[in-house]
Amino acid sequence: MKRFLISSCAIAAVTAGMAFAEPTGVFRQAHELGFGALSSLDPISKGRVFQITEKLMSRLVRPDMDGVPAPDLALSWTANADATEWTLNLRQGVKFHDGSSFGSEDVVYSLNRLLDPNSDSPARSAVKMITGVEAVDANTVKLTLNIPFADLPMQLMDYRLRMIPEGSGDTIAQTGIGTGPFKLEKFDAEGTSVLVANMDYFDGAPGVAKMEIIGIADGQARLQALLGGQIDMESGITAQQKAMFAASDKYVLQEIPTGNWRGIVMRNDVAPFTDPRVRKAVRMVADRQQMLNLVEGGSGTLACDIPVGPRDQYRADLSCPQDIEGAKALLAEAGFPNGIDMDIYVATLEQTWPMMAEVFQQQAAPAGIRVNIVQVPSDGFWSEVWMKKDVTLTRWNERPADQAMHEIYLGGAKWNESFYSDADFDAMLASARRELDFAKRKGLYVKAQEHLQETAGTLIPYHVTKLVGTTARVRNLDAVENMSIRWHLVTVD
Amino acid sequence: MLAMLLRRVLLGLITVVLVSLIIFAGVEMLPGDACTAFLEREAQGQLLENCRIDLGLNQPAFLRYLDWASGALTGDFGLSANGHKTISEMVGYRLRNTLLLASCAMLTGVPLALFLGIVAGLWRDRSPDLVVSTLAIMAMTIPEFVSATLLILIFSVWLGWVPGIVLTSASAPVSEFFPAIFLPIMVLAMVMTAHILRTVRSSVIEVMASDYAQMATLKGVPYWRVVFGHVLPNALLPTINVVALTIAWLLGGVVVIETVFNYPGLGRMMIDSISDRDLPVTQAIALIIATVYVGVNLTADMATMLANPRLRTLHTRKR
Numbered sequence: 001m002k003r004f005l006i007s008s009c010a011i012a013a014v015t016a017g018m019a020f021a022e023p024t025g026v027f028r029q030a031h032e033l034g035f036g037a038l039s040s041l042d043p044i045s046k047g048r049v050f051q052i053t054e055k056l057m058s059r060l061v062r063p064d065m066d067g068v069p070a071p072d073l074a075l076s077w078t079a080n081a082d083a084t085e086w087t088l089n090l091r092q093g094v095k096f097h098d099g100s101s102f103g104s105e106d107v108v109y110s111l112n113r114l115l116d117p118n119s120d121s122p123a124r125s126a127v128k129m130i131t132g133v134e135a136v137d138a139n140t141v142k143l144t145l146n147i148p149f150a151d152l153p154m155q156l157m158d159y160r161l162r163m164i165p166e167g168s169g170d171t172i173a174q175t176g177i178g179t180g181p182f183k184l185e186k187f188d189a190e191g192t193s194v195l196v197a198n199m200d201y202f203d204g205a206p207g208v209a210k211m212e213i214i215g216i217a218d219g220q221a222r223l224q225a226l227l228g229g230q231i232d233m234e235s236g237i238t239a240q241q242k243a244m245f246a247a248s249d250k251y252v253l254q255e256i257p258t259g260n261w262r263g264i265v266m267r268n269d270v271a272p273f274t275d276p277r278v279r280k281a282v283r284m285v286a287d288r289q290q291m292l293n294l295v296e297g298g299s300g301t302l303a304c305d306i307p308v309g310p311r312d313q314y315r316a317d318l319s320c321p322q323d324i325e326g327a328k329a330l331l332a333e334a335g336f337p338n339g340i341d342m343d344i345y346v347a348t349l350e351q352t353w354p355m356m357a358e359v360f361q362q363q364a365a366p367a368g369i370r371v372n373i374v375q376v377p378s379d380g381f382w383s384e385v386w387m388k389k390d391v392t393l394t395r396w397n398e399r400p401a402d403q404a405m406h407e408i409y410l411g412g413a414k415w416n417e418s419f420y421s422d423a424d425f426d427a428m429l430a431s432a433r434r435e436l437d438f439a440k441r442k443g444l445y446v447k448a449q450e451h452l453q454e455t456a457g458t459l460i461p462y463h464v465t466k467l468v469g470t471t472a473r474v475r476n477l478d479a480v481e482n483m484s485i486r487w488h489l490v491t492v493d
Numbered sequence: 494m495l496a497m498l499l500r501r502v503l504l505g506l507i508t509v510v511l512v513s514l515i516i517f518a519g520v521e522m523l524p525g526d527a528c529t530a531f532l533e534r535e536a537q538g539q540l541l542e543n544c545r546i547d548l549g550l551n552q553p554a555f556l557r558y559l560d561w562a563s564g565a566l567t568g569d570f571g572l573s574a575n576g577h578k579t580i581s582e583m584v585g586y587r588l589r590n591t592l593l594l595a596s597c598a599m600l601t602g603v604p605l606a607l608f609l610g611i612v613a614g615l616w617r618d619r620s621p622d623l624v625v626s627t628l629a630i631m632a633m634t635i636p637e638f639v640s641a642t643l644l645i646l647i648f649s650v651w652l653g654w655v656p657g658i659v660l661t662s663a664s665a666p667v668s669e670f671f672p673a674i675f676l677p678i679m680v681l682a683m684v685m686t687a688h689i690l691r692t693v694r695s696s697v698i699e700v701m702a703s704d705y706a707q708m709a710t711l712k713g714v715p716y717w718r719v720v721f722g723h724v725l726p727n728a729l730l731p732t733i734n735v736v737a738l739t740i741a742w743l744l745g746g747v748v749v750i751e752t753v754f755n756y757p758g759l760g761r762m763m764i765d766s767i768s769d770r771d772l773p774v775t776q777a778i779a780l781i782i783a784t785v786y787v788g789v790n791l792t793a794d795m796a797t798m799l800a801n802p803r804l805r806t807l808h809t810r811k812r
Contacts, residue, residue, distance in 0.1 A: 046532070122535055190662060190663060192661075225658040227657070
């Protein structure tokens, strides 16, 4: 008992000490320099370096450790009875890095800038249901929607929806002024960008004094930099590289289940995939566990062709064992007793694609599905192959259930890659958005997912578990998806 | 002599123009363009259209080439396709960094190669020669990216002596590149040492076996006087050309090394600009590298001719 008391005192002292300690040390992280010379700090531009903007600027709503909406710049939110009007109460006394006060007019400006029909921002689709943004008073904002939408707060968590000072649209790409835990000292996308602790951060002063975000385009070079201790964190570790980290105490490997997925997508508007029985048969032949073991070394969460991640509160609990006989029967019923032939287009854009296609090829053969793998260049894959060829590989990053199903499956949606078109499904999504009762809403989203399992043209075998490597000196880095990490808590020894 | 010089310069210019044409056609033939590379999944419809108009990609390819070429003639490489920055400004620091890397590698590699080559040649088929030659073969055959990765593993991950990756930004002062620049220098110096020393070795052996060297030895001239007075001056002549070729290789061949080490030089910029489909930048770099190649070779030929009167007379008699 005594020992317990002493140790708890020690823990209390350490925690208290940490809370008041001056920020110390430098945390280094790399970014991929994905957009070269077009890299910018404008959170809604295509070239945004999110590894920097996520530390400089805050959102209205952020995901908590379970991915559920939690206060960021908005402290609370309420909807009217049919969920078409939302009122947000903003945090008071928050200052931007340039000393100006944050208030409702900044929210109006930031949102309107994104919603402007002339804006090219890819982030607009996340909140395009918002038609009006109005400052009720200095700390209250009212959002008007064109449809009932019960989960608007989830959309506001989008990693790009960051609040910037009113009127700063023309300069934000270089200044990066926000209300986040770190302030910009120097922006150099191709070299090293330097961020310093914002002592006035509303959630408490950060643990590290400086962050250096370094542009390293080559994945291999980023790995070398982590191994050599030149950077402290790298999130692109592959299953094959896992062993290198497990053996050493110089590094820590975080395994983070995500809603990111890779899959095989068939065009539903092209024969024979116009028949839902054929689509289902193709998906039934997959042995998902085997595929996960072979392609990802076993780390991931099995999925039954639903785009909803394992942490999502709306995820349906489905099962989908391999069923060769069932697939044969379905194919015969659809008029293909001798099976079908299909060309699958693969690029090395995503490292695991060729492996996934090959495993599927082997698994599908016993059911009479003869797969021919066509290798195409990674360059121009998204513009020349994806959504053009009948069957291609695809990949998506995590999205909230509603957004995922709208963007990928809603009839006529821009990125409806399988050209899925089902009025029943669309109606289910619409009624779910209208439903304010959580349990009922969840029931509707689950039904929509079950409908997808029955009819969709996209094989989604699993959701990927992300491997994040850090050096051993990094402490308190939340082991969650990037968009939920509380960067001000991170410390380095 | 002068007529030949002029002819060589003219041929060099034609080569450079041809290279720029081939590079332009090559990159143009790759699927996708600057807009699809940037927009990725959003490369559809109006967005794609706007982007292409913005960057002038809606014009036919040969018009864009002419446009660029006429600018380049007046020393104006134009703007980068997507960054809206002038290329001269972008290339300046990168060129300096690559030259820094290349000259450091040369300063290490060339003396080392000469020394080892002479040692291997003089002690032909004995243990110094066997060790040096085996190491040279290894250095030549192991691809640079493999030896680079091995060196990073040993010196940066295991021993922790030097940083593995260069994190310095392109425009940083030269001093900031040390010590991270050591590993790339080592890899480059290794490969070039191997190439040069093999030429030095064989030409030392050849000259040692020549009549005049043997005659000198028979007449009782001390061994080291034969070596320094007669063998080396003659043996080192052919090396000038190899050294020149290696310098040219250095400027182009650093592409792989710069990518592995994240070194902000011309090579990495070339790779980045190709994946961004940034044709003007790719062209400008190709032009620089081609010009260096042609220039260095020309200089080397001239140097050899100046040093060896026989070559000069041979050419003049032909005309």
